[in-house]
Amino acid sequence: MTDVMRETGASAGLLYLRPPGDQALWLALLSGVSRQIAAPWSRASLTASTPVTDAMRERCSVWLESQEEVARRYPQVGLVLPYDFALAAAPFVSGPQVWGGLALLWPARHPAHLSSHRREAVTACCRQVALVLEHAATQGNPLLPPDEPRYLPASPKDADPARAMAALGFTERLPVGCCALDLEGRLTFINSAGADLVGADAASLAGRRPWEALPWLHAPVSEESYRAAVVTRRPTSFTAMRSPDAPLLFQLYPDDSGISVHITPAMRQTDTTPDASSEESVGVMGLYHLTHLAAALAEAATVHDVTDVVADQIVPAFGPQGLVLMIAEEGRLRIIGHRGYSTEFIDRFDGTSLSSGTPSAHAGAKGDPAFFPSFADFQRTYPDAPRYEARSAWAFLPLTASGRSIGSLVLSYDQPHPFRPSDRALLASLAGLIAQALARARLYDARHTLAHTLQTGLLPPALPHVPGLDVTARYQSAGHGMDIGGDFYDLIHMPTATTAAIGDVQGHNTAAAALMGQVRTAVHAHAAAGTSPGDLLARTNRLLTDLDAGRFTSCLIAQLDLAHHRVRLATAGHPPPLLRHPVGGTEVLRLLPGLLLGVDPDADYPTTEIPLPPGAVLVLYTDGLVEVPGADIDDTTDALAQLLAQDQVHNLDHLAERLLRHAEHSSRHNDDIALLIIRPNQ
Secondary structure, three states: OHHHHHHHOOOEEEEEEOOOOOOEEEEEEEEOOOHHHHHHHOEEEOOOOOHHHHHHHHOOOEEEOOHHHHHHHOHHHHHHOOOOOEEEEEEEEEOOEEEEEEEEEEOOOOOOOOOHHHHHHHHHHHHHHHHHHHHHHHOOOOOOOOOOOEEOOOOOOOOOHHHHHHHHHHHHHOOOEEEEEOOOOOEEEEOHHHHHHHOOOHHHHOOOOHHHHOHHHOOHHHHHHHHHHHHHOOOEEEEEEOOOOOEEEEEEEEOOOOEEEEEEEOOOOOOOOOOOOOOOOOOHHHHHHHHHHHHHHHHOOOHHHHHHHHHHHHHHHHOOOEEEEEEEEOOEEEEEEEEOOOHHHHHOOOOEEOOOOOHHHHHHHHOOOEEEOOHHHHHHHOOOOOOOOOOOEEEEEEEEEOOEEEEEEEEEEOOOOOOOHHHHHHHHHHHHHHHHHHHHHHHHHHHHHHHHHHHHHHOOOOOOOOOOEEEEEEEEOOOOOOOOOEEEEEEEEOOOOEEEEEEEEOOOOHHHHHHHHHHHHHHHHHHHOOOOHHHHHHHHHHHHHHHOOOOOEEEEEEEEEOOOOEEEEEEEOOOOOEEEOOOOOEEEOOOOOOOOEOOOOOOOOOOEEEEOOOOOEEEEEOHHHOOOOOOOHHHHHHHHHHHHHHOOOOOHHHHHHHHHHHHHHHOOOOOOEEEEEEEEOO
C-alpha cells in the first residue's frame, strides 16, 4: 500500500477486503485521509455502486478524472466529497476469485489521464495483493479485515535535532500564531502566540481537534476547511469569531504528513464573515455523514436493503459502538439488524412487547426519544436492564413516519456521551431518515410479495412429465418496478402432440401480467385442441385485437412430434429459437416472420417443420436473455448460440443456469427472462 502510493504520487489510498462468504466489502487499510472522512465507505454491499465494487464486478480498473465525473457516475461520493480530485479503483483478482479492491486519490493538480507508469504500478500492486490473499486462503489462514481499518501514516522524515530546536525557537519568536495538525485533524503543536490568540493552554489542546476543543470554533466552516485541505491538498482558509471583537483568520497549508495552520487577527467583517461561534451547531462531518446516509437510503428498495445500509454506515460514521434496529409488528418489536452485539445477547430481546416498559419499547410505543449520557443515568431509570459489556451511554430513538411509530433505533457507546442539543438534533434527523426509508421499503416488500404471488399464479406451477422428453424452465425478473412482467412459458402435453409456448407481453405492470394470463390461457386452449402452430397464433392474435388492450405480444409456438422426431414452429415477432444438434454445433432458427400479436387481426403466421432427433436441444427464450444496450441483437444471439455449442449439455438445469449467468455477465439485464429448454431423449 505504501509502495503504490509513493510510486503513483497518490495523496490517499483505501484498501478493501471481502471476508470469505460475506456479501460486504470491508475497509482494511487507509492512508492520507482520516478515518472520519472515510467512515461512509468503511463497509459497502457488493451489490452497491461504488468505484471499488464496480471495479470488482467488471474485473477491471475504474478511472475518474474530475469532480464532475465523480458526481455524474457516483453521486453519493460527489455529495459527501464535493472537491476536485481524481480517483482510480482496481480489483484484486486471481483466477476466478476477486478478493477485494484498491482506491487511490490524487489532488486537483493531478494529470488529466492515468499515465502508463501509474497504471502499471497499480496493476502490479493489485497482482501482488491478490497473490498474498490467495496464498493465505490456500494455507487455511485467510487474511481478514480488522474491525476498524488500520491507518498507515506517511513515512517519517529524518529529523535533525539541532534543526528541530532552531525551528521551535523560530516559531516561538513569531508574533503570529502557528500550529500543526495531523491528517486526522488532531493538534500536534501550537506556538505561544497561537495559544494566546485562541485563548487556551497548549497542553490542553494537544492531541485534540481544535473545533472540538474550542467551543467558539465548533462550526461547519472550520471543519469543512480542514476536510477540503486534506482531500484536495490545496491551501484553504476561514475566519472565526473568538469574541465579537476578536475575529481570527486561519490559513491551512496541507501536505502528505499533515497541515500547517497560520493564525492571525482578522478584519471585522460583519456582513460576510462566517460565524463560527455557535457551540450547538452540528459539525460538518456529521452533516456529510447524514447526507451520505440519505443518498444511500434513497437507493435502498427492500427492508433488507435498508437494514444493511443502516447497520453498515451508522456505527463507523456516527460514533456508536453498538446498534440495534427494531420494527414494530403485531404489538412487538422485531429486531431486523444489529452491530456491535453478540447474537446471544440480541436474541433475548427479539419480540419484546411494546407494552413491556423497556426503553426501546417506550421509544417505539410512545414516540419519545431517551438519552442516557452515562451508565449511572441509565441505571437510575432502568435498574434491572442488562448491560452489554462496558457500554456506558445510550440513545433510544423512535422511528416515526407520517406521524406513526414503526419501530425504534438503539445506539450505545463504550464511553460516556454528553448528547448535546446539536447531537440530539443530528440523531433525530438520522432516525427520521431511517423511518421514512423503512416505511417505503415495507410498502415495496408488500407490493413485491403481491407481484410474486400474481406472477407465480400466472405461470405454470410445474411442467408436465412427458415420456421421451427432458425439459426445464426458468423465469427471472428484471428486478425493477413491481417485479412483475408479461413474459411467460408453457408446456401442453396431449396424446397426439406436445406443444411448447413462450411469449412476452409488452410492459412491466399488473396490466401486462393480466394480459399475459389471457394470452397464455388462449394458447393453452388452442394447443389442447390440436391446432397447428400457425393457426394457434392466428386465433390468439384475433382475440388480442378484439380485446384492444393497446399492448403487443411476441410469441413462439413449437409443436413436438416425438414419434417421428419432428418439430413444427411458428413465430409472432419472437426471438429465434436455438437448436443444438446431437453431434455438436448450434443453429439459430431464423423462422419465417409473423407480426406481433395484437397488431393486425388478419395477420398470417407461417409454420416451419424441421427434424428434432433424440439428443438435440431446443432453446426457447424471451429477449431479456439476449438484449444488451448498445449491441446488435443478432450478434448477442450468435454469442448465445456459440455458448450453447460449447456446452456439454449433460444436465438441462445446469445449462439453464449457465445461460442466465451469461446474460448477467453480458450486461445488467433490464428485462425479464423466460427460458424453456427441451431435449428428446429417445
